[in-house]
Amino acid sequence: MTKIPFSKVVCDGHELTYIREVLASGWLTTAGKTQAFEERFAESVGARFACAVNSCTAALHLALEALGVGPGNKVLVPTMTFTATAEVVRYLEADPVFLDVEYGSSLVTPDVLAEALQRHPDAKVFIPVHFGGHPAPLLSETGKGLLELCRKRGVRVVEDAAHAFPARCAGRMIGSIGDVTCFSFYANKTITTGEGGMLTTDDEAIARRTRVMRLHGIDRDIWDRFNASKASWEYDVIAAGYKYNMPDITAAIGLAQLERAELLRQERQRCAYYYLRNLAAIDCIDLPRVSVDMADHAWHLFPIILKRNAPVSRDHFIELLGERGIGTSVHYKPLHRMTYYRERYCLKPEDYPNAERIWKGCVSLPIYSSLTDDELEYICSAVADILQ
Numbered sequence: 162m163t164k165i166p167f168s169k170v171v172c173d174g175h176e177l178t179y180i181r182e183v184l185a186s187g188w189l190t191t192a193g194k195t196q197a198f199e200e201r202f203a204e205s206v207g208a209r210f211a212c213a214v215n216s217c218t219a220a221l222h223l224a225l226e227a228l229g230v231g232p233g234n235k236v237l238v239p240t241m242t243f244t245a246t247a248e249v250v251r252y253l254e255a256d257p258v259f260l261d262v263e264y265g266s267s268l269v270t271p272d273v274l275a276e277a278l279q280r281h282p283d284a285k286v287f288i289p290v291h292f293g294g295h296p297a298p299l300l301s302e303t304g305k306g307l308l309e310l311c312r313k314r315g316v317r318v319v320e321d322a323a324h325a326f327p328a329r330c331a332g333r334m335i336g337s338i339g340d341v342t343c344f345s346f347y348a349n350k351t352i353t354t355g356e357g358g359m360l361t362t363d364d365e366a367i368a369r370r371t372r373v374m375r376l377h378g379i380d381r382d383i384w385d386r387f388n389a390s391k392a393s394w395e396y397d398v399i400a401a402g403y404k405y406n407m408p409d410i411t412a413a414i415g416l417a418q419l420e421r422a423e424l425l426r427q428e429r430q431r432c433a434y435y436y437l438r439n440l441a442a443i444d445c446i447d448l449p450r451v452s453v454d455m456a457d458h459a460w461h462l463f464p465i466i467l468k469r470n471a472p473v474s475r476d477h478f479i480e481l482l483g484e485r486g487i488g489t490s491v492h493y494k495p496l497h498r499m500t501y502y503r504e505r506y507c508l509k510p511e512d513y514p515n516a517e518r519i520w521k522g523c524v525s526l527p528i529y530s531s532l533t534d535d536e537l538e539y540i541c542s543a544v545a546d547i548l549q
């Protein structure tokens with residue numbers, strides 16, 4: 162029986178070497194490896210500051226906190242995302258406003274955003290999600306990109322780039338564009354540390370606040386406490402901060418993954434090309450809409466959408482692929498369908514027609530660096546066999 166899991170991590174770079182260095186150092190949590198990871202990550206996306214944390218969720222929380230989001234503030238988020246994007250808004254007692262997305266890309270479009278900004282002139286922050294690794298249209302030649310629309314209205318932009326490393330928009334790396342960008346190194350993301358995240362920004366005040374709040378609201382930087390001549394017990398607490406720092410063991414894995422990030426991306430792009438070529442003839446599915454260069458896409462996911470004329474339901478399709486040893490996933494059951502958000506904000510499916518259409522048919526196929534052409538062929542034949 163062929164077994165092709167939905168996701169598989171390969172750690173065949175310098176992971177073990179760097180972990181050994183941490184073990185030998187006698188200090189396992191935040192120190193030099195984390196600092197090195199931050200420096201290399203900032204360099205790789207072209208941001209002034211990078212702050213390592215223990216998840217993307219923590220990064221999103223810290224970003225909103227640093228921007229002063231508080232009770233009753235409105236934050237615009239796509240409905241087609243993971244709950245973390247919206248839950249952090251609730252941590253601060255602010256309210257998410259859910260936006261419909263484009264059919265085929267699952268991205269918020271400038272048209273939808275422009276309408277939402279008119280309807281909610283008091284919105285404070287917009288969180289675009291670079292769905293599946295496809296960069297959201299932040300910048301455009303006509304000046305009508307998502308970021309440009311927000312700038313005109315004084316709305317801050319915190320990017321949820323959990324899917325989007327490495328990726329580019331209009332020639333710039335994701336991580337160097339919005340006010341703040343948040344990355345995830347969760348187990349199934351494009352580069353991983355098991356659990357981990359990174360916040361990037363060019364704004365020194367945001368970086369400073371993030372560094373204080375990620376470690377208990379302590380006013381001295383983590384390395385400073387262990388390296389500086391001033392005694393490590395001598396510090397002040399200037400806010401009720403959080404415990405969101407990244408341990409050095411984690412950063413060691415991150416450093417090794419970062420070295421191969423572009424190589425891994427190219428392998429996922431190979432998978433995407435294979436699917437786009439070999440699934441194009443199946444007329445009861447829609448393939449992901451790609452409106453950027455293939456090389457600007459992080460290719461975290463390959464979501465297809467079963468159309469109404471498909472001979473099997475989405476759920477049955479997933480079962481049949483499972484019987485053939487092929488793992489799949491669904492991205493996402495939209496947030497307007499989740500009990501907490503639906504009940505709290507009285508959300509109605511008819512207000513999200515595109516997300517509804519996507520949700521009813523979406524299936525994500527395996528896409529990762531170690532997926533062989535033989536496995537890709539096996540997956541494509543199985544899909545064609547079930548649907549034709």
Ligand SMILES: *Cc1c(COP(=O)(O)O)cnc(C)c1O
Pocket residue numbers: 215216217218219242243245246290321323324344345346347357358
């Ligand atoms: C994975 C994910 C997150 C959360 O990342 P963690 O590192 O697990 O906190 C946030 N947003 C999206 C879109 C994700 O896919």
